[in-house]
């Protein structure tokens with residue numbers, strides 16, 4: 020069994036509310052949402068963070084944002100706006116070391132984040 024919680028969700032070994040999945044990414048509800056819309060867009064491939072990214076991953080990172088954009092439209096927040104965030108390393112507060120893009124919206128998002 021995978022040790023990484025997001026790898027376990029990808030493998031169907033842990034539950035999540037899944038909004039979207041294709042051969043490269045999965046998108047599911049954040050377990051502690053900070054806004055009405057809080058979806059994590061996660062590569063199927065386990066990459067610890069942007070620091071683990073190689074040149075061959077450039078299209079994958081683009082695809083994360085493409086899926087975020089589609090989900091924002093689907094969730095009705097394309098016009099009201101949203102924040103798309105990737106945390107990297109200790110100073111960012113990264114807590115799960117499997118790369119993910121946060122899609123956050125549906126209310127005015129504070130800055131800096133809590």
Ligand code: 5GP
Pocket residue numbers: 024035047048049050051052059105106112113114115116
């Ligand atoms: P980070 O700080 O690493 O960018 O964000 C990790 C995010 O993953 C947090 O917003 C946290 O709520 C979410 N998270 C942590 N564990 C789980 C889990 O088991 N399931 C889901 N759906 N989200 C999780």
Ligand code: ZN
Pocket residue numbers: 023024025026027065066116117
């Ligand atoms: Zn993983």
